[in-house]
Amino acid sequence: MKKMAMLLLALFSIFLTSIDTQAATEITGPSVIHKEINQALTITSILGFYDPDVMILEDGYTGHGNMPGEYTITLKQNTSTKDVTIYVIMKWGDLVNSSDVIAVTDYKDIHVVNNRVLTPYEIVYFILMTTGYFENTSYFYYEPLIDTYTTAALNEDDTLTPGVYQYSFKAMFFSGYEETYSSTIYVVKARQISGVILEPPATTSDKMIKALPWIIGLGFIGYFASKKLKKMKGGWNY
Incomplete structure (x- = not known):
């Protein structure tokens, strides 16, 4: 009995530990x-x-x-x-077709559909600067360091293969300051959202037309039921 109590206590402590671990997990x-x-x-x-x-x-x-x-x-x-x-x-900028860029998360991660290929200029000047990922306090020029996005081969229909791409660059300001920035670009398949078709309220005639098959069906059932009932009554006459 004592061993059973110790076992239950151990299981209960494990259960509590799992709850604490679950509660401490941050949403990624x-x-x-x-x-x-x-x-x-x-x-x-x-x-x-x-x-x-x-x-x-x-x-x-x-x-x-x-x-x-x-x-x-x-x-x-x-x-x-x-x-x-x-x-x-x-807006991100005049060069970016805004309907194609889905979102930019945490100032640097870009989500875009695969039928729109952003240029390095668009990524650096119009997206990352607009979101405040890095601040342009003076004139600067940039040098791409890692680019698996714009260098990726296009498909036959001029789209990119959905997936995760990397783009990093070094910004060199005229003041002599240099800084490296990195961005992850998530490419998803372009999709069309079908429109919602709103049907007008059904009129009285529409309701009658929709109910017509039921009326005909009930009529046939009533007809055959009455014939069977008459036949049964005829059999009762002596």
Whole structure:
């Protein structure tokens, strides 16, 4: 009996340890997301940046996607929570087709569809500078160091293969200051979102037409039932 009690106590302590470990786990994923006012970035799209079991606890973003500003959503995974700041900005830059860039997370990670290939100039000047990943306080020029994105071979339809690419560069300012910056570029397959078809409310005639097969069916059932009933009654006459 004493051994059984000790075993149960040990199992209970292991259970508590697993709960504490689970509670201490942080939600992995971006804490900052940038988007343009005319980009479609829904809560469902945002959840795609995190583990499948991450849920929305509080949503201060939905309904404000086309209004420049700073918004916050709170995520929940098991007993952990995470605040995510979403910056809605006017535009990345004139050279970037804004409808194709999905989002920039944590100031440097770029999410883009595979039918839009960004140039190094667009990445450095219009995306990473706009998000504040690095500040341009004076004139500078840059030198690519690692580029698995723009050097990747295009497919026959001029699209990139979906996947994860790396881009890093060294910015050299006229003041003599140099700094290295790195960005991860996530390429996803371009997809079209089908429109929602709204049907007008059914009229009385529409309802009658839809109900017609049921009426005919019930009529046949009633007809054959009455014939059978008459036949049965006829058999009862002596």
